[in-house]
Amino acid sequence: MIAALLGAPARYEPSGADFLSPALAEAELMSRLLGPAAFPAWLGRFLPGLADGRPAALFRPAVVADANDDQIGHLHGLNLSRAWAFVALAGRLPAADPPVAPLLEAAERHAEASLPHVAGGDYLLEHWLAAYATLLLSAGGDRGDGPTSRGRISAPPRPHHPGA
Numbered sequence: 001m002i003a004a005l006l007g008a009p010a011r012y013e014p015s016g017a018d019f020l021s022p023a024l025a026e027a028e029l030m031s032r033l034l035g036p037a038a039f040p041a042w043l044g045r046f047l048p049g050l051a052d053g054r055p056a057a058l059f060r061p062a063v064v065a066d067a068n069d070d071q072i073g074h075l076h077g078l079n080l081s082r083a084w085a086f087v088a089l090a091g092r093l094p095a096a097d098p099p100v101a102p103l104l105e106a107a108e109r110h111a112e113a114s115l116p117h118v119a120g121g122d123y124l125l126e127h128w129l130a131a132y133a134t135l136l137l138s139a140g141g142d143r144g145d146g147p148t149s150r151g152r153i154s155a156p157p158r159p160h161h162p163g164a
Helices: 022-046 074-091 100-117 123-137
Strands: none
Touching: 022 074, 074 100, 074 123, 100 123
């Protein structure tokens, strides 16, 4: 059973063209399947370093060297989907649980790295990146105290297009 799988190899993330984190996607799914009583303990076994911001590769936003490269540009989607997952996971843990603050801080870093690229750039990136931005900006956390509901993560200003 998937609930028995422990110790996600998140230290190997990301690959060069990910737009979802396998570890965070699995954790988010399990948060829905296990429920509030069982989920915190499962998460602690699946990603044991969350309270300490580990694995570092998961907590560090992916760097997009060339957003016009249709494969490397996926990493902006990865940053936004990670931010959403961090907010969702924090919202499904008890408020005082040690991983909550590092998860919300990581969400902010990931959002800051990629939200500015949702509009005003290249269509190759923008036409699908908005879906991840919408997912993130609509996720206030189940307690309503996530970074989006506190105003710590917000949509970037709209780009000005002369003559529009």
